Amino acid sequence: MVEEIGTTDEGDLIINIGPQHPATHGVLHLVITLNGETVRKVEPHLGYIHRSIEKMCESLSYRQFIYSTSRMDYLSSHINNHCCAMTVEKGLQLEVPERAAVIRILMDELTRIASHVLWWGAMAMDIGAFTPFFHAFREREMINDIMEETCGARLTMNYMVPGGVQFDLHPNFHRRVKAFVKQLRNKLPEYDELVTHNAIFKSRTKGVGILSKEDAISYGCSGPTARASGVDCDIRKTYPYEGYEKLQFEQAMSTDGDTYSRYLVRMVEMRQSLSIIEQLIDNIPEGDFQAKTKAVLKLPKGEFYSRVETARGEFGVYIVSEGGTTPYRIKFRSPGFSNLSALDHTVRGQKIGDLVAIMGSFDLVIPDIDR
Amino acid sequence: MFLKDYFNDIAQAVGSLLSGMRRTGYYFTHHKEIITEQYPDNRATLVLPERFRGEVVMPHNGQNEHRCTGCTACELACPNGTIKIVTKFELNAEGKRKKAVDAFVYHLELCTMCNLCIQACPTDAIKMAQSFEHSVYDRSQLTKILNKPESKLQEGVE
Numbered sequence: 001m002v003e004e005i006g007t008t009d010e011g012d013l014i015i016n017i018g019p020q021h022p023a024t025h026g027v028l029h030l031v032i033t034l035n036g037e038t039v040r041k042v043e044p045h046l047g048y049i050h051r052s053i054e055k056m057c058e059s060l061s062y063r064q065f066i067y068s069t070s071r072m073d074y075l076s077s078h079i080n081n082h083c084c085a086m087t088v089e090k091g092l093q094l095e096v097p098e099r100a101a102v103i104r105i106l107m108d109e110l111t112r113i114a115s116h117v118l119w120w121g122a123m124a125m126d127i128g129a130f131t132p133f134f135h136a137f138r139e140r141e142m143i144n145d146i147m148e149e150t151c152g153a154r155l156t157m158n159y160m161v162p163g164g165v166q167f168d169l170h171p172n173f174h175r176r177v178k179a180f181v182k183q184l185r186n187k188l189p190e191y192d193e194l195v196t197h198n199a200i201f202k203s204r205t206k207g208v209g210i211l212s213k214e215d216a217i218s219y220g221c222s223g224p225t226a227r228a229s230g231v232d233c234d235i236r237k238t239y240p241y242e243g244y245e246k247l248q249f250e251q252a253m254s255t256d257g258d259t260y261s262r263y264l265v266r267m268v269e270m271r272q273s274l275s276i277i278e279q280l281i282d283n284i285p286e287g288d289f290q291a292k293t294k295a296v297l298k299l300p301k302g303e304f305y306s307r308v309e310t311a312r313g314e315f316g317v318y319i320v321s322e323g324g325t326t327p328y329r330i331k332f333r334s335p336g337f338s339n340l341s342a343l344d345h346t347v348r349g350q351k352i353g354d355l356v357a358i359m360g361s362f363d364l365v366i367p368d369i370d371r
Numbered sequence: 372m373f374l375k376d377y378f379n380d381i382a383q384a385v386g387s388l389l390s391g392m393r394r395t396g397y398y399f400t401h402h403k404e405i406i407t408e409q410y411p412d413n414r415a416t417l418v419l420p421e422r423f424r425g426e427v428v429m430p431h432n433g434q435n436e437h438r439c440t441g442c443t444a445c446e447l448a449c450p451n452g453t454i455k456i457v458t459k460f461e462l463n464a465e466g467k468r469k470k471a472v473d474a475f476v477y478h479l480e481l482c483t484m485c486n487l488c489i490q491a492c493p494t495d496a497i498k499m500a501q502s503f504e505h506s507v508y509d510r511s512q513l514t515k516i517l518n519k520p521e522s523k524l525q526e527g528v529e
Contacts, residue, residue, distance in 0.1 A: 063448070067450060067483055067487070138406060141406075148419075148422075148423055149420040150422070152422040152423055152424045152486060152499070153424055153484060156484075166486060170422070193390050193393075194391045194394055198388070198391055199383060
């Protein structure tokens, strides 16, 4: 910190945002160097919510470690658990029943919508509109109720287990998901009316915080943040897993790379997820929801990696196994960390007032960055 | 030209604001679409789904009997060390020494409700309860002994 102050020009102002600040959506600490109103540098300081999850996982068995990944990106906990279960299955060379695979995709897409809906409310709130937050939570509550009924929890479900899913679908699941799809289809135009077409929102986001395609690739951005810059990086399309290759959906893309296009990409993605759910909800195959596994799972010696598309981007799990019941080493590739690293580059030269708008459009979840 | 664009911009901005305000006005006049739950007041009518995971409990039947054999499968399955089973040796009807559970210690403050213990249990001795209001004044109150005093193993459970 002392060195930082030494290298800045005279007249520069250094301010801290966070670690306790509502706009950073968690305990992120940003040290911002300002010249007047113009941002010269943003330096994220991490470590306030480091729980050492990767190290903790080394002492847990292959069934036990999955629960802790719900605590990383808590808004896409299903998808994180899915990736862990997939990696373990890869090691065990276990075939997942068809029904379980469909249930997994359904849950993933519901989670993606829940995450994007929450982001939509929070993004509007960052910019100064408070009402959309409540509209967003109304729809998100429906998904949470569906999850609560089928998985038994609202956020940290631990529903995906090696071999399938923990429980079968609740009898009400079909009806409630249909009601939810209908509701969100009706409300999405309302969202557009409230925020997307709003003149203030447009003028605050259009042309602000442009991230070029080259920069998005070189910083390793993924998910909607990179797709708004024209990088086609949807893992569901490029490296399909668990039957995504059989589904009809478009990769939401834009080429502008500004805050508004990152916003639009997520809005389109919500509609795409809805159409995936519509394709699957009437065609859930009958059968087992869980493959038969041994009581104690042992992965063969070797290295296993698998990746999925979470609501924020590419999430990967890398397991090194020595042949025992616990992993030798686990590494999580979280989308938030790479997206955050592009923040400094994107914000430089912008006004301080736009910083929060740009950060909101990156959709950062701090426990995911700092695990 | 400039003036025309200027006023066009203003008109569009006002239009977009009005269409947003129309939404607000709609909910202002349609009270039935408001879905706020008045939580502490609706406690009596609040129903949680049967799968909801609130805390681990051990059901006892009318004769104060449970189904826990003390096999410690749940203790091994737990990722956080939430469950500790203290066992004792009892003489059964034929005079044989048999392992039985003395105290099923459950640390609610460590529990993450991952459901792994319930899945591991071979005799369905424990299950998840739907209670969720766990706040207490002292942390020691969160450490619970799930088997009731003087309780016995249900007959026929191996």
